[in-house]
Amino acid sequence: MKRMKHSVLPLLALLAVSFPAFAQDVSPSKDVAITIYNQNFGLIKDRRDIKLKDGINYVRFEDVAAAIDPTSVSFSSLTAPNAVSVREQNYQYDLMDNVTILSRSLGKTVKFRQFLSGGAVRELTGTLLSSPAVTVADSDGNLSQRSQSVVLKTSSGIVVGPSGELELAELPEGLVSKPSLLWKLECDKAGSHESEISYQAQGLNWKCDYVAVANSDDSACDLTSWVTIDNKSGATYKDASLKLMAGDVHKIANAQPPAPAAPMMAEMAADAAAPQFNEQTFAEYHLYSLKGRTDVRDNETKQLTLFNASAVPVKKLYVMESGRATEYGEDGSEKIKVNVKLEVNNSKENNLGMPLPKGKVRVYKKDQDGAMQFVGEDQIDHTPKDEKVRVYIGDAFDIACNRIQTSQEQVSERVQRQSFSISIRNHKKEPVTVTVVEHSYGDWKILKSSLPYTKKDSHTFEFLVKVSPDTEEKLTYTIESR
Secondary structure, three states: OOOOOOOOOHHHHHHHHHOOOOOEEOOOOOEEEEEEEOOOEEEEEEEEEEEEOOEEEEEEEOOOOOOEOHHHOEEEEOOOOOOEEEEEEEEEOOEOOHHHHHHOOOOOEEEEEEEOHHHOEEEEEEEEEEOOEEEEEOOOOOEEEEEOOOEEEEOOEEEEOOOOEEEEOOOOOOOEOOOEEEEEEEEOOOEEEEEEEEEEEEOEEEEEEEEEEEOOOOOEEEEEEEEEEEEOOOOOEEEEEEEEEEOOOOOOOOOOOOOOOOOOOOOOOOOOOOOOEEEEEEOOEEEEEEOOOEEEOOOEEEEEEEEEEEEEEOEEEEEEEOOOEEEEOOOOOEEEOOEEEEEEEOOHHHOOOOOEOOEEEEEEEEOOOOOEEEEEEEEEOOEOOOOEEEEEEEEOOOEEEEEEEEEEEEOOOOOEEEEEEEEEEEOOOOOEEEEEEEEOOOOEEEEEEOOOEEEEEOOEEEEEEEEOOOEEEEEEEEEEEO
């Protein structure tokens, strides 16, 4: 089956057209609650009062999101759940605009009123033969819209591309000024019903950004978490209760989220402000509820602070990992950059101890003049409490590293013995400890090494190499692998 470029819901559109014109409108929203997922969709729950009579009622519900998923809509009476039954549910989305009005008026009599110089007015009346846009299919059956001229058949001939003010005797049927939901309800209890309408909509997204301001020796930082909410759903949610769902919820169809603007940098604070979100564990995810209510307007990016944490202990790491050479010498040696990482333990003792949503961490630091400077950024994944977070901020300028294989011996058909030498030169004014990460596969064992090592997993082992200022240290080891 070929996929259409413009998705349509012809059955729903026909049902909406056939719906009675006298369907009653419901009262304005009395309570709106939205839950936004970090996967470019949200769940909207809207409570309104509806007056129903005994028997069949036709109800129109406006001000829904333009990006609504009609298949997710749910209607229920909170006043008398068992007294109201939904017999038919429709989504009317054929919006009123110039192109749609003209395309739905083909074959009808229209009038163009042209205002000439000197105040004169000329009128062209005739039958509309062509609208400004037409839907065409290519050889594969894909649909697209193509622009064309308006054609008018008058009593004196054919006019192509008439301009001016257009007058219609009546609007085409089935057009609406805004997307609407319509219900056919059967009620056994007349009166006012408090009703809840819930649905999912695309175009709602949120992400988390972190601003870390490190102290002079990188032993601690002040951490601020910003929530950035982006609303492109086609609706405004006023005075809404807001919840944010953190986690990877399984969806059949995934949409690419938009990229909201980066938050402003926060200065270091002596005292952490009280968080304005309450966090709770929900299912296999984490839910953040905003204290109070807020307006989430259409086509708006909103930023809120998730939390502030002061004086968070930080461990600075220098890491050299084999297999990441940037240059090769004539003797086969590898030049490998030393990565600089900041490690934070997400524990209550470190003024954290809360689930951290995935997001970008930007690290800043004051220079000798007291000016804040950007020193690097990294992306972190969803991180539970009491887990460590490592942020890669860049490569060390004053630490150089070379790695070379010094020997290789084929001990037997399946056993190989290799020796390596790693040189680390520290040009800084203070001593450093470099974590050297090495890899081997198959069955392996270290026969000898100049420094102790730690086995991390089945194919990774590490050495800690301490290097004094303006000196060079060498690490050597021999490994046998099968």
